Amino acid sequence: MIYQDTLEFANQLDQQDPLRNFRNEFLIPKHNGHDAVYLCGNSLGLQPRSAKKYIQDQLNAWEDNAVEGWFVGNEPWLNYHKQLLSPLASILGAKEAEITVMNSLTVNLHLLMVSFYKPTSKRYKILMEAGAFPSDQYAVESQARFHGFDPKDAVIEVAPRAGEATLRTEDILKQIADNADELALVLFSGINYYTGQFFDMEAIAKAGHATGAIVGFDLAHAAGNVPVKLHDWDADFACWCSYKYINSGPGGISGIFVHEKHFSDKSLNRFAGWWGYRRDKQFLMAPGFEAENGAEGWNVSTSPILLMALHHASLDIFEKAGGLPALRQKSEALTGYLEYKINEVNKKYGEDVYQIITPANKNERGCQLSVVCKRNAKAIFNYLADNGVIGDWREPDVIRLSPVPLYNSYADVYKASQSLFKALEAVK
Numbered sequence: 333m334i335y336q337d338t339l340e341f342a343n344q345l346d347q348q349d350p351l352r353n354f355r356n357e358f359l360i361p362k363h364n365g366h367d368a369v370y371l372c373g374n375s376l377g378l379q380p381r382s383a384k385k386y387i388q389d390q391l392n393a394w395e396d397n398a399v400e401g402w403f404v405g406n407e408p409w410l411n412y413h414k415q416l417l418s419p420l421a422s423i424l425g426a427k428e429a430e431i432t433v434m435n436s437l438t439v440n441l442h443l444l445m446v447s448f449y450k451p452t453s454k455r456y457k458i459l460m461e462a463g464a465f466p467s468d469q470y471a472v473e474s475q476a477r478f479h480g481f482d483p484k485d486a487v488i489e490v491a492p493r494a495g496e497a498t499l500r501t502e503d504i505l506k507q508i509a510d511n512a513d514e515l516a517l518v519l520f521s522g523i524n525y526y527t528g529q530f531f532d533m534e535a536i537a538k539a540g541h542a543t544g545a546i547v548g549f550d551l552a553h554a555a556g557n558v559p560v561k562l563h564d565w566d567a568d569f570a571c572w573c574s575y576k577y578i579n580s581g582p583g584g585i586s587g588i589f590v591h592e593k594h595f596s597d598k599s600l601n602r603f604a605g606w607w608g609y610r611r612d613k614q615f616l617m618a619p620g621f622e623a624e625n626g627a628e629g630w631n632v633s634t635s636p637i638l639l640m641a642l643h644h645a646s647l648d649i650f651e652k653a654g655g656l657p658a659l660r661q662k663s664e665a666l667t668g669y670l671e672y673k674i675n676e677v678n679k680k681y682g683e684d685v686y687q688i689i690t691p692a693n694k695n696e697r698g699c700q701l702s703v704v705c706k707r708n709a710k711a712i713f714n715y716l717a718d719n720g721v722i723g724d725w726r727e728p729d730v731i732r733l734s735p736v737p738l739y740n741s742y743a744d745v746y747k748a749s750q751s752l753f754k755a756l757e758a759v760k
């Protein structure tokens with residue numbers, strides 16, 4: 333698309349946008365009485381307008397049916413989660429049986445490593461990207477220690493080359509191959525939270541498997557943002573959170589994927605609980621754990637219905653919008669417009685003050701652009717916030733801006749970039 337640097341052009345793109353009305357399905361925070369420019373869906377997605385109703389329905393069911401609510405009513409709680417599986421399966425490119433919804437993300441990462449990180453004295457290393465989200469680093473280090481290994485030895489981090497901000501796929505694949513005999517697990521994010529780089533998950537899975545390692549993904553920044561095909565790409569396991577691009581509320585429920593090829597593997601450890609028990613016999617309360625078939629067998633505890641209701645509200649919007657393919661088409665154009673506008677700001681100012689470190693290739697990024705601010709970074713970020721442009725800040729000098737196709741407009745992008753320009757004048 334050929335972009336233009338005028339508000340009329342942005343408004344015109346909004347008028348032509350088939351998804352434009354989905355913005356009305358969300359509650360946009362206000363700044364001085366007007367809609368803020370909210371570009372922070374990478375951290376917390378906005379509240380669906382319908383969320384209150386979905387919650388209220390379950391509060392009503394609780395009021396009306398009390399404990400019987402597990403078995404009666406329009407949506408008996410015992411099977412409430414099943415309504416979430418089909419939309420999630422399409423967002424994640426999985427079979428429904430390969431997915432379940434439970435806990436929160438880091439907890440799930442641990443539970444999955446209990447099953448899939450099975451180090452031996454020879455093969456015990458975990459390969460991940462350098463600069464992974466801290467919670468993932470802590471999880472991996474503590475898992476290595478739990479098995480009696482020193483994380484300094486057991487964890488291999490793939491870092492960008494000197495002077496580069498993002499990873500080259502060839503370097504990732506080479507490090508996997510170089511450590512072939514010692515790798516137990518390759519654990520990568522789908523999209524790096526800091527740089528916004530979308531990794532070639534299929535190639536990583538293939539390279540990991542060629543060494544005999546297990547390959548897992550943390551899709552916190554990928555789920556609901558970019559199309560993924562967990563089943564076809566042959567990921568062994570994956571997990572994600574629902575409160576970033578899946579708009580399911582602060583601390584919203586997480587999900588996991590386990591590839592069906594592992595369903596019958598009795599050698600996998602798992603930390604079991606009654607909610608993962610065979611559904612047909614769960615309430616016999618018999619001794620001896622028997623797992624439900626599929627990802628559901630990884631469940632531990634009673635379904636948190638109110639969190640699931642929020643998730644349901646949001647997933648219904650994804651379905652209505654036509655799922656990831658439709659969203660991705662707009663997302664590429666919208667983020668492309670932000671990229672164009674940031675480059676225009678630099679040109680107008682006569683200096684590359686804003687350096688985008690997210691890959692320029694749209695196949696290597698989602699909606700987020702991470703911008704290194706070459707001067708007065710924190711003051712510029714604060715100027716944006718004071719002017720109703722909400723991005724987020726990462727030390728030491730990065731501003732992350734994420735136009736989300738479900739609720740952001742081209743006009744939002746236009747306004748954000750105008751503020752980026754004005755900030756250069758205002759902050760000296």
Ligand SMILES: *Cc1c(COP(=O)(O)O)cnc(C)c1O
Binds near residue numbers: 521553573
């Ligand atoms: C957001 C995020 C988390 C957060 O984990 P919680 O357990 O939900 O607090 C973990 N890992 C990655 C990669 C993230 O982006």
